[in-house]
Amino acid sequence: MDIKIPFNEELRPDTGLYNAKLGVWLFLASEVMLFGALFSAYVLLRVAAPIWDNSILNIPMATINTVVLITSSVTMIMSWVSLKMKNLEKYKLYMGLTILCSVVFLIIKYFEYSSKFEHGYYPSTNTFLAIYFTMTGLHMLHVLGGIVVNFYLWIPGVKMWETEPERFTNRIEIAGLYWHFVDLVWIFLFPALYLL
């Protein structure tokens, strides 16, 4: 007998949502608290520190990274829109571009980190670098996680489109929610660490 998991596609009457969407939103709520704790620590350290030397950070590189991440958010949502329009080829194109942007983000971050290490700047150097590496490092792990999920949905996971197109479209929507959250965190990290 073929047992189907309920509310994968159809909406639950009490929540008005399919289950995975509610699940991802609750996960994102917990992520807000995770990054919230670090932002709270940042504020405390920032106002208490006698010296806060963020002039060693590379603002042009971080600005490019911001643009890259915003672009990836747009391509991510366009991949979902393409599936809504039943256009699998366009979906593959936009999802590929999203992954490309994520990889470019990581490459730029790699150059940023290596230049710090080359100059002898480590998390242990001072309070600013400690919170800088902690927050950007955690964010980078989230980007890495997003790449893994998006890559799965781009190549191996795409076969679900043949059998359950609506469920697959929902998967892209919730992967998109996570990806936009990663973008959202960077939108606050960028001015907080690089500019203020």
Added chain:
Amino acid sequence: MSDSDHDIKKHISVYRNVFLALLFFTVLTVLVSYVEFDATERYIAGAVFIGLIIASAKGYLVAAHFMHLNNEKPMINWSLILTVIFFIVLLFMPLLWDMNNMGKDVDYWGGEDQKLEIYHDVN
């Protein structure tokens, strides 16, 4: 063209406009960071304020349009309102830690006598 096709086309133009607005705000954030709002050494407060306003505007655009929160079910909105309340508590927790001494004209690190007094109060 069906209604849903029309809706999707409308959504695409919204996404394009949001993208352009986000790029504009990114450039603005960088430009504003070079402005010194005040000649005093406390100019950082103005910079933080403006920086956070712009970041919040960008955050709103992403959350409202890309994450569809402007048209989401009450269940999610209520969960997020609860999250925001807890987030604010979390953000102000370090302040609560320091609250006992707010408004008091205490020089923590002024002299040995003061330090001793605080030490005795704590223990």
